[in-house]
Amino acid sequence: MIVLGDEYKNEIKKILGEDSLRYEEMLNDEPYRGISVNRLKTDADSLLAMLPFGTEKSPFYRDGYYITGDTEGIGKLALHHAGAFYVQEPSASSAVTLLDVCPGDRVLDLCAAPGGKSAQIASCLGGKGLIWSNEVVRSRAQILLSNFERVGISNGVVSSCYPEILCTRLSGFFDKVLVDAPCSGEGMFRKNPAAVSEWSREHVLSCKERQLSILDSAAAAVREGGILVYSTCTFSHEENEQVIGEFLSRHEDFEACEINPGFGRRTELPCAVRITPLEGGEGHFAAKLKRRTGENTRFDRPAYGSIKRDPAVALVRKELEEIMLELPCGILTLNGDKAFILPEGLPDMSGLGVIRGGVLCGELKKNRFEPAHALFTAFSPSMFRRVLELTLSDPRTGEYLRGMEIDCDLPAGYAAVSIEGMTTGFGKCSSSRLKNKYPKGLRNL
Ligand code: SAM
Numbered sequence: 462m463i464v465l466g467d468e469y470k471n472e473i474k475k476i477l478g479e480d481s482l483r484y485e486e487m488l489n490d491e492p493y494r495g496i497s498v499n500r501l502k503t504d505a506d507s508l509l510a511m512l513p514f515g516t517e518k519s520p521f522y523r524d525g526y527y528i529t530g531d532t533e534g535i536g537k538l539a540l541h542h543a544g545a546f547y548v549q550e551p552s553a554s555s556a557v558t559l560l561d562v563c564p565g566d567r568v569l570d571l572c573a574a575p576g577g578k579s580a581q582i583a584s585c586l587g588g589k590g591l592i593w594s595n596e597v598v599r600s601r602a603q604i605l606l607s608n609f610e611r612v613g614i615s616n617g618v619v620s621s622c623y624p625e626i627l628c629t630r631l632s633g634f635f636d637k638v639l640v641d642a643p644c645s646g647e648g649m650f651r652k653n654p655a656a657v658s659e660w661s662r663e664h665v666l667s668c669k670e671r672q673l674s675i676l677d678s679a680a681a682a683v684r685e686g687g688i689l690v691y692s693t694c695t696f697s698h699e700e701n702e703q704v705i706g707e708f709l710s711r712h713e714d715f716e717a718c719e720i721n722p723g724f725g726r727r728t729e730l731p732c733a734v735r736i737t738p739l740e741g742g743e744g745h746f747a748a749k750l751k752r753r754t755g756e757n758t759r760f761d762r763p764a765y766g767s768i769k770r771d772p773a774v775a776l777v778r779k780e781l782e783e784i785m786l787e788l789p790c791g792i793l794t795l796n797g798d799k800a801f802i803l804p805e806g807l808p809d810m811s812g813l814g815v816i817r818g819g820v821l822c823g824e825l826k827k828n829r830f831e832p833a834h835a836l837f838t839a840f841s842p843s844m845f846r847r848v849l850e851l852t853l854s855d856p857r858t859g860e861y862l863r864g865m866e867i868d869c870d871l872p873a874g875y876a877a878v879s880i881e882g883m884t885t886g887f888g889k890c891s892s893s894r895l896k897n898k899y900p901k902g903l904r905n906l
Contacts, residue, residue, distance in 0.1 A: 463488040463654050468662065473647075476696050480739055487738045492651040494532060495551035497577070498524040500584040501613050502883040503545045511540060511853060511881060520724040521742065522554035524584065537905050539858050543883040544612040544838060549577040552648070552725075552742020555734065556692035557581040559720060559749045560637050564589040569635040571624055571679050574601035576608035578641055583614040591804055592617040593635070595627055595814075606817050607903075613884070615789065615820050615839040616804045622814035624678035630813060632681045633756025640679045641692045642672040648694035648737075648744020669699045676708050680715065685755040689715065692747040696737065701746040702730055709750070718749040760808040771795060773825060780830035781822060784875050785844050791819055798825045834900050837877045837887040847876035849888070849895060861886070861897060864904040869895035 465473070465485060474481040496516070498505045505524055509516055514530035535541060535548060557578050562568055562585035570579045573594035583592050594609070594617060596602040602621035609619055620627065645665045649656045676691060683689050691708075693700055709715060717732035724741075725734035733748035774793055777800040781788055791802040803819035810818055820839045823832040842848045849869050851858045857867040858880055869876065873891045877884050878899075886903075888895035 463650060463657055465657065466660075469657075469660055472697065476698065476735075477737065477739075480737075483739060484737060488651060490651070490738070492743055493551050493738070493741065494528040495519055495549055495554070496526050496528060496546040497522060497549050497554050497581050497584070498526070498546055499544055499580060499612050500524065500587060502543060503881075507881075508540065508545050513538070519551040519554070519741065521552055521736070522558050522581065524581075525549070525551055525554040527551055539853055539862060539880050539885075542611070542862055542903070543880045543885040545881075545883055547577055547580040547608070547612060549581075550648075550652070550694075550743045552736040552740075552745040553577055553694065554581060555722070555724065555736060555742070555745050556639060556641060556690050556747040557585065558722065559734075559747050560639055560688060560690045562586060562637060566636040567591045567634060568593070569628075569631070569638045569679075569682050570594045570641070571628070571638060571675065571682075572596065572641050572643060574598065574605040576605045578639060579605065579614075579617075580608060580612045582639070583612060583617060586616065588616055590616060591806070593620065593631075594618070595620045595622055595624070597621060597623060602816055609817065610835045610838050613838045613840070615791075615802070617817075618807070618810065618815060618819070619817040620810075620813050620815045624675050627813055628678045628680075628682040631758070631808060633684045633758040634760070634808065635682050635687060636684060637688045637690070638679050638683050639690050639692070640676055642668075642675055642700075644668050644672065644693035644695040644700050645697060646694055647696045648742075651738070651743060665697050665699050668695075669704055672700060672704045673707060676704065677711075680708075680712050680752070683752040683755065684757045685752060686757075687752050687755075688718070689750045689752065690747060691750070692745060694744050695746065696735065696744060701735070701748070702728060702733065705730055705733060705748045705750070714752055714754045715750045716753055718751050720749050760806055774800070776828070777822065777825065777830060780832075784832055784836075784846060785840075786846055787844060789820070789840060789844065793822070795825070799823075800825070800830075832875055832887065834886055834898065837884050840884060842877055842879040842882060842884050845877040845884070847871045847874055847890065849876050849878045849890075850882075851878060851880050853881060859905070861888075861895075861899060862905045864897050864899055864901065866897055867895050868893060871895075
């Protein structure tokens with residue numbers, strides 16, 4: 462049973478007014494849960510028809526759904542392994558709706574782990590443009606990378622860098638920047654009741670200082686005419702309206718964008734929306750700003766163009782042609798023994814804590830090429846020469862996801878494994894068997 466302390470009760474009353482009593486009652490109801498559909502892999506109709514739990518459309522995002530049924534073991538579902546959807550608290554999807562990402566945009570997600578909003582952004586980009594996802598905490602950046610691979614992002618960069626360093630170097634480069642800031646987490650109370658006793662005014666104020674400092678850094682990365690969206694999963698005025706107010710007062714090159722999102726509750730700022738359990742989400746605040754004046758930076762010369770002539774790159778290209786019917790767009794390059802396909806127009810990434818640029822294709826091991834899992838998940842089955850097509854009802858699907866060797870009637874060589882038309886991994890075929898290459902850390906136990 463969640464019981465609020467008097468200090469917090471007073472705070473929430475200032476924000477929700479008469480609704481605060483209803484909010485308090487709702488704190489002991491079950492939290493909302495949701496998913497967002499990954500259009501890089503599937504579409505909503507196909508996915509919803511296959512899911513083993515009930516769903517209902519959420520108002521916060523065009524591809525957002527409430528989960529209405531039991532979701533035990535959701536991470537073990539074949540459709541989850543295939544990257545068809547991302548589990549996301551429904552109101553958390555609202556910030557990307559405000560960001561209004563279009564194919565071809567260059568987008569920075571500055572506080573990105575574990576990656577729900579990056580997955581949404583990539584889905585909206587549809588493989589065109591760039592998603593640069595940064596997470597300052599290195600161990601969390603690895604989780605972000607793993608989610609990048611699962612949802613099949615080919616036009617992205619994952620880094621673990623301090624916001625001020627990253628945004629100064631990439632000054633004026635991004636059309637859209639998202640700051641989904643670390644916060645006091647009042648929107649997590651139902652999911653994590655322990656957070657109630659951890660709440661304190663001191664924490665709220667220290668979060669506010671950190672949020673302002675991240676936003677100050679983020680400002681530089683937005684190009685002239687570009688959009689900056691700030692979001693938190695907390696309700697406090699200090700971490701939301703006050704942060705936006707103080708940011709605007711010290712950045713005259715930014716202005717508030719009036720929004721009419723069609724969801725949530727209005728705030729005292731026309732550029733912002735607040736979502737509480739009363740509006741159908743666990744809790745989010747999002748504000749939309751525009752940079753009126755500034756730089757507009759391009760990196761038109763491929764940063765790694767010269768390496769293309771390297772004989773080792775030629776070898777990798779030949780190996781890739783053995784595996785794929787067509788080579789994906791991008792710049793094939795080697796970093797040490799590892800081969801990558803980089804999106805066009807990237808800056809020099811050195812010193813920016815980049816842990817993945819583009820798609821990791823594989824590794825050269827004593828002149829032998831070993832393809833990487835990420836090469837397969839990033840591209841559709843139609844791009845591969847050999848594809849083992851599995852369905853949800855095929856017993857080999859579960860066996861593959863458990864790491865077992867399975868029957869496979871394909872010519873010898875590396876083959877993509879698709880589940881319901883979504884590339885999920887790969888294996889090596891020989892003598893009518895598929896040697897399983899699904900990464901050990903991802904397998905169902
Ligand atoms: N956007 C993510 C998503 O949708 O999955 C959630 C981001 S979470 C609310 C905020 C993130 O900011 C955390 O991963 C946290 O590690 C990171 N963070 C913490 N301190 C930070 C700082 N000083 N600068 C930038 N990011 C920070």
